[in-house]
Ligand SMILES: O=C(O)C1=C[C@@H](OP(=O)(O)O)[C@@H](O)[C@H](O)C1
């Protein structure tokens with residue numbers, strides 16, 4: 001994509017449904033009994049992979065693309081069918097790790113595969129706790145996909161302290177616990193997203209019968225416009241119906257500490273998730289040091305926060321974010337390498353970044369590393385730099401936000 005800066009952002013948009021909640025809606029809809037209707041579902045590549053995996057296991061899932069709606073006829077906890085082929089999770093870590101939790105309790109053998117990026121991501125983090133639950137699970141070198149799961153006689157509940165801040169690991173254990181004897185307790189030292197817990201409670205209200213779900217807008221997608229409007233002069237935007245679950249709103253807190261002009265109105269609850277309209281306008285930002293406790297509440301937003309910090313005054317320090325190395329690409333390396341190409345003063349730490357705000361930038365030809373969050377973060381950086389930049393390999397935006405450039409087009413002002 002070619003991007004010509006400098007621009008400002010003005011107007012109102014609705015970002016697509018939350019990716020984490022969309023995956024979970026498909027999973028819980030599939031393993032509950034009867035009809036679940038999901039509105040505002042995100043139909044991006046990652047979520048479509050989760051949908052295909054459950055279809056492969058005999059779940060009837062009807063997709064209405066025009067209305068972003070799903071109708072799922074769930075098979076119940078014990079009604080999934082043995083898949084005829086490997087379950088392909090594509091690029092999606094969430095699909096693979098959460099599905100492993102569900103497959104742990106089935107009485108058939110299954111294999112989970114992924115693309116070249118996912119095949120390099122660590123799965124020992126789910127293999128180890130699931131084995132403690134007596135799951136018969138194997139990976140390459142006990143760590144990498146493909147992951148194969150064979151039926152076990154019985155699963156046991158465990159008490160497990162998460163060694164890293166990961167909602168995917170927590171969720172895999174919680175999903176497996178639905179099939180386990182005895183109680184399971186997961187202890188997290190640092191907060192991570194709690195959508196699984198909330199949705200589990202929501203479905204449990206009715207003994208795991210189908211439910212209606214409205215998926216709030218994805219704050220991780222909104223983050224690109226939140227930072228964009230904060231750094232581009234004369235900007236003022238409204239993002240309607242965005243999920244504001246407190247385990248996800250670290251970006252709002254950080255931006256407020258940096259001097260951003262951001263507020264949330266019209267707050268209400270929908271299927272146990274809070275939702276609201278986010279108002280944000282241009283404001284000069286100041287660098288800050290991020291508190292380690294906030295990292296899990298904004299882990300996917302760090303690439304775009306780094307972009308915000310690049311245009312701020314003073315230094316921004318991000319530590320305790322080593323998890324960035326295990327995402328679709330090593331995001332610490334990608335952010336440092338690409339932002340330097342446009343004049344960013346940025347340094348990699350073993351577990352984070354130091355970004356010094358500067359004022360001279362120049363356009364560049366930038367690489368996405370086939371990572372959707374890197375592609376979108378770089379696009380926003382380029383929009384705030386005079387001249388023509390290019391983002392290579394931007395097809396990856398389809399992983400989480402296929403309409404990203406269309407949304408941007410609606411609010412870009414000359
Ligand atoms: O549970 C989820 O939906 C997710 C959890 C996070 O991953 P980790 O659990 O690896 O931190 C996040 O980065 C990912 O985009 C989605």
Ligand SMILES: C=C(OP(=O)(O)O)C(=O)O
Pocket residue numbers: 019046091092093094095300327328373400
């Ligand atoms: C890390 C991400 O997703 P996943 O782990 O599901 O691939 C992401 O969307 O930024």
